[in-house]
Amino acid sequence: MRENKELVRMENIVKRFPGVVANDHVNFELKRGEIHALLGENGAGKTTLMNILYGLYNLDEGRIIVKGKDITHHSPKDSIKLGIGMVHQNLKLIPSHTVTENIILGLDRPKFFLNLKEAERRVKELAEKYGWKVDPKAKIWQLSIGERQQVEILKLLYRNADILIMDEPTSVLTPQETKQLFSSLRKMAKEGRGIIYITHKLDEVFAVCDRVTVMRRGRVVATKPVSGTTKEELAKLMVGRPVLFRIEKREKPPGEIILELRNVRALNDKGLLALKGISLNVRRHEILGIAGVAGNGQRELAEVITGLRKVISGKVIIDGRDVTNKSPRKILEEGVAFIPEERIGTGVVPNLTVAENLILRTYRYKPFSNRIFLNFRSIFKHVDELIKRFDIVTPDRNLKAKFLSGGNIQRVVIARELTGMPNQGLPKLIVAVHPTRGLDVGATEYVRNALIKCRNEGSAILLISEDLEEIMSMSDRIAVIYEGKIMGVLPQTQAKVEDIGLMMGGVPLEEIKR
Amino acid sequence: MMLKITRRGSISRSFSALITSIFLLLAFLAGSALFLYAGVNPVEAYYAVVQSFVNPLLLAESITRGIPIMLVSLGLAIAFRMNFWNIGGEGQLYMGMFAATGVVLWNLETHVIPDLLLLPVMFLASFVVAGLWGVIAAVLRAKLEINEVLTTIMLNYIAILFVDYLVYGPWKDPHGYGFPLTKPFPPSALLPSIPGTHVNMGLAIGIIAAFLVHVLLSRSKIGFEIRVTGDSFSAARYAGISYFKIATTVMMISAGLAGLAGLTIVSGIIGRLRPRASPGYGYTGIIVAWISGLNPWLIIPVSILFGGLLVAGDTLQSAMRLPFAITQVFQALILIFVIMSEFLKKYRIQIGGVKI
Numbered sequence: 001m002r003e004n005k006e007l008v009r010m011e012n013i014v015k016r017f018p019g020v021v022a023n024d025h026v027n028f029e030l031k032r033g034e035i036h037a038l039l040g041e042n043g044a045g046k047t048t049l050m051n052i053l054y055g056l057y058n059l060d061e062g063r064i065i066v067k068g069k070d071i072t073h074h075s076p077k078d079s080i081k082l083g084i085g086m087v088h089q090n091l092k093l094i095p096s097h098t099v100t101e102n103i104i105l106g107l108d109r110p111k112f113f114l115n116l117k118e119a120e121r122r123v124k125e126l127a128e129k130y131g132w133k134v135d136p137k138a139k140i141w142q143l144s145i146g147e148r149q150q151v152e153i154l155k156l157l158y159r160n161a162d163i164l165i166m167d168e169p170t171s172v173l174t175p176q177e178t179k180q181l182f183s184s185l186r187k188m189a190k191e192g193r194g195i196i197y198i199t200h201k202l203d204e205v206f207a208v209c210d211r212v213t214v215m216r217r218g219r220v221v222a223t224k225p226v227s228g229t230t231k232e233e234l235a236k237l238m239v240g241r242p243v244l245f246r247i248e249k250r251e252k253p254p255g256e257i258i259l260e261l262r263n264v265r266a267l268n269d270k271g272l273l274a275l276k277g278i279s280l281n282v283r284r285h286e287i288l289g290i291a292g293v294a295g296n297g298q299r300e301l302a303e304v305i306t307g308l309r310k311v312i313s314g315k316v317i318i319d320g321r322d323v324t325n326k327s328p329r330k331i332l333e334e335g336v337a338f339i340p341e342e343r344i345g346t347g348v349v350p351n352l353t354v355a356e357n358l359i360l361r362t363y364r365y366k367p368f369s370n371r372i373f374l375n376f377r378s379i380f381k382h383v384d385e386l387i388k389r390f391d392i393v394t395p396d397r398n399l400k401a402k403f404l405s406g407g408n409i410q411r412v413v414i415a416r417e418l419t420g421m422p423n424q425g426l427p428k429l430i431v432a433v434h435p436t437r438g439l440d441v442g443a444t445e446y447v448r449n450a451l452i453k454c455r456n457e458g459s460a461i462l463l464i465s466e467d468l469e470e471i472m473s474m475s476d477r478i479a480v481i482y483e484g485k486i487m488g489v490l491p492q493t494q495a496k497v498e499d500i501g502l503m504m505g506g507v508p509l510e511e512i513k514r
Numbered sequence: 515m516m517l518k519i520t521r522r523g524s525i526s527r528s529f530s531a532l533i534t535s536i537f538l539l540l541a542f543l544a545g546s547a548l549f550l551y552a553g554v555n556p557v558e559a560y561y562a563v564v565q566s567f568v569n570p571l572l573l574a575e576s577i578t579r580g581i582p583i584m585l586v587s588l589g590l591a592i593a594f595r596m597n598f599w600n601i602g603g604e605g606q607l608y609m610g611m612f613a614a615t616g617v618v619l620w621n622l623e624t625h626v627i628p629d630l631l632l633l634p635v636m637f638l639a640s641f642v643v644a645g646l647w648g649v650i651a652a653v654l655r656a657k658l659e660i661n662e663v664l665t666t667i668m669l670n671y672i673a674i675l676f677v678d679y680l681v682y683g684p685w686k687d688p689h690g691y692g693f694p695l696t697k698p699f700p701p702s703a704l705l706p707s708i709p710g711t712h713v714n715m716g717l718a719i720g721i722i723a724a725f726l727v728h729v730l731l732s733r734s735k736i737g738f739e740i741r742v743t744g745d746s747f748s749a750a751r752y753a754g755i756s757y758f759k760i761a762t763t764v765m766m767i768s769a770g771l772a773g774l775a776g777l778t779i780v781s782g783i784i785g786r787l788r789p790r791a792s793p794g795y796g797y798t799g800i801i802v803a804w805i806s807g808l809n810p811w812l813i814i815p816v817s818i819l820f821g822g823l824l825v826a827g828d829t830l831q832s833a834m835r836l837p838f839a840i841t842q843v844f845q846a847l848i849l850i851f852v853i854m855s856e857f858l859k860k861y862r863i864q865i866g867g868v869k870i
Contacts, residue, residue: 018521018522306752308751308752327754327756328751328752328753328754329754329755329756332754338752340752342748345746345748345749346746346748346749346752347749347752348749349741349742349745349746349749350745350746351741351745352741352742352745356738356741360742360749360752360753361752361753361754363735363738363753364735364754369735371735372734372735372736373733373734373735374733374734374735374738376733
């Protein structure tokens with residue numbers, strides 16, 4: 001009977017990459033009917049383990065048994081046949097095709113003639129079973145992100161997958177969509193499927209999972225029933241040391257307005273209107289958090305303020321000066337720091353050294369250069385100071401930045417941006433986009449505290465994040481963006497998660513109050 | 515049969531050198547097949563190649579032919595460092611020859627420029643005219659986002675045919691028995707030899723240029739901007755670097771150096787302007803820039819090596835009727851093998867059970 005309940009057993013899995021052991025004798029097991037959390041920080045080896053299970057990577061040592069069969073050396077094709085399915089973080093659907101077309105894409109059958117009607121009927125049936133309202137004939141681009149994710153899951157169910165791997169599925173969802181996803185997952189588990197839930201969010205483990213396996217640095221540190229553990233214990237297992245969940249924030253009366261947006265409209269890269277009349281302001285000693293589901297204009301908002309994107313109408317005013325459509329350099333010189341979304345490739349230049357990256361935005365000013373040449377003596381003096389002050393772990397200031405860990409790369413960005421311009425000091429305004437995304441708990445703590453410190457000392461901060469917990473814990477006021485419009489602005493003390501969630505789904509604040 | 519490609523970690527210098535030498539050897543082997551096909555004994559062909567560097571007279575010739583390659587290649591290396599794909603070295607070089615020759619012919623009529631100043635003026639003119647020719651592609655790219663590969667290639671044809679027009683038409687020497695040649699340059703317009711050698715002063719210009727390019731890239735503000743832009747376009751915008759400014763500056767220098775290469779041809783090799791004065795130095799420069807890994811110091815010896823291949827090609831052409839095209843195919847072979855070796859330095863290939 002026990003044999004029958006077991007879906008997956010992975011024994012002593014070892015996977016090495018040049019320079020690292022990504023999986024070090026990992027054991028993992030999945031039973032029918034359970035939702036099994038795979039918890040760990042970025043780089044802990046969760047995704048590697050799942051890619052091995054799915055057959056994308058060859059393992060170096062160990063054994064994989066699925067439904068009693070040894071499948072140690074298998075391909076993704078074998079996995080699909082065995083009923084293993086994976087929903088990736090970045091959804092992989094063709095926008096111009098319909099839901100059904102996407103679902104049957106890549107299936108062996110039908111061999112030649114498509115019976116689309118029959119397929120549509122089955123898709124509809126499956127969707128209804130889980131209470132989803134997905135129209136099988138709708139084109140993917142017409143659907144919300146939450147619905148697209150449902151399509152991805154339907155794709156697996158259509159193939160009768162009973163081992164589902166969900167890779168951080170909530171990072172793109174509103175709180176309401178998350179709730180719906182959780183109830184669907186529970187239903188699927190009840191029907192006898194096994195679900196592996198990859199996450200680094202502790203709350204989700206307790207909200208939806210039955211068991212949890214914690215990974216740290218390529219090793220499994222514990223497997224426990226969720227009912228027999230606590231948030232604090234899991235955090236400690238995951239990080240390797242006790243973690244404080246509080247951020248020190250001093251009360252500070254907000255000062256004068258530093259950033260003001262007046263009815264700003266701007267296009268996205270596809271030429272569609274991405275910002276539809278945004279008006280906002282941020283004051284000294286204040287963090288304004290922008291909450292919202294990914295892709296609702298956050299990127300464009302940050303770019304418009306920092307001069308990387310032109311506005312088609314409206315005004316951007318920084319410290320009383322109109323900087324609308326000024327060059328990035330002019331805005332930089334106004335004392336605007338920017339922590340961009342793409343850390344590698346924008347925030348740091350991977351093939352430049354740590355030292356060069358630390359002066360990426362200040363190289364052209366005294367004392368780092370004269371009219372023609374860089375002054376390496378004063379650059380190195382400054383850089384060594386920053387490396388010490390911001391605890392950047394690097395063997396050498398001349399190491400190429402691409403060899404740093406994710407947390408240290410963000411420290412380089414933070415060090416450069418929060419130090420401000422030479423002879424100007426503290427930045428007037430800091431635009432921070434997803435400043436802690438993908439960072440481990442320690443680095444996250446560090447970045448958040450560094451930002452709070454700047455706020456206390458007098459910077460105005462615009463914080464754009466998809467992590468609602470981050471927005472709630474750091475902001476003085478919270479604005480919610482939806483399809484390029486601000487749904488409402490609330491002081492942090494009056495903000496309820498449910499209301500923010502509704503606004504993230506497109507309900508304006510006035511309607512909620514009514 | 516399964517083909518698997520995986521990333522290698524960092525590799526040692528000696529391993530890297532080993533791979534490069536193995537692949538160069540393979541290139542020579544492949545070249546042997548090519549020579550056999552063309553009806554030339556490969557042993558004799560390679561003997562001619564070796565002679566180009568051993569025989570002092572031929573060595574001087576190899577260096578002389580290497581000079582324009584060197585200058586073009588140094589210019590291209592700057593543009594390639596910022597990911598600006600300047601394929602227009604050849605055309606820019608022709609514009610340099612045009613400008614230098616223009617100054618000489620004009621001075622033959624007017625005698626405005628004193629003899630001592632003639633070369634400096636030609637130097638300046640070829641740099642500026644070729645530079646501006648290159649800037650066209652930079653402006654089109656920065657303002658209208660037109661791919662620079664296309665514009666630089668098309669500008670090549672315009673420049674080459676424009677020079678043809680001049681030499682067949684208005685600039686044709688009336689005493690040249692109808693041949694498409696300009697009047698010969700007076701001695702004051704010819705690059706002097708480095709004392710005691712048969713190599714012209716162009717070599718000194720090349721070495722100074724390599725030094726300046728090295729300093730520019732590693733020490734200057736512009737060099738920093740070039741490296742940032744080359745590695746990440748979006749990081750450059752983030753850093754406040756204006757693409758228009760950096761692209762036009764880079765192309766002015768890059769094409770300007772190609773213009774100087776043109777000067778070393780008309781003033782150093784031919785002594786006048788004629789059609790097809792360059793046998794594709796501008797294209798060879800691309801190969802040399804890549805083989806040298808865009809390193810200005812390496813460009814000097816590699817250019818001379820390729821100059822030697824041209825000399826060997828000439829020898830074989832006259833002695834054994836080897837078509838010139840074969841020399842060009844051989845150059846391309848070397849490039850392809852070098853690119854393959856670069857790939858192998860980054861990735862490990864596994865075919866079936868065999869690991870490379």
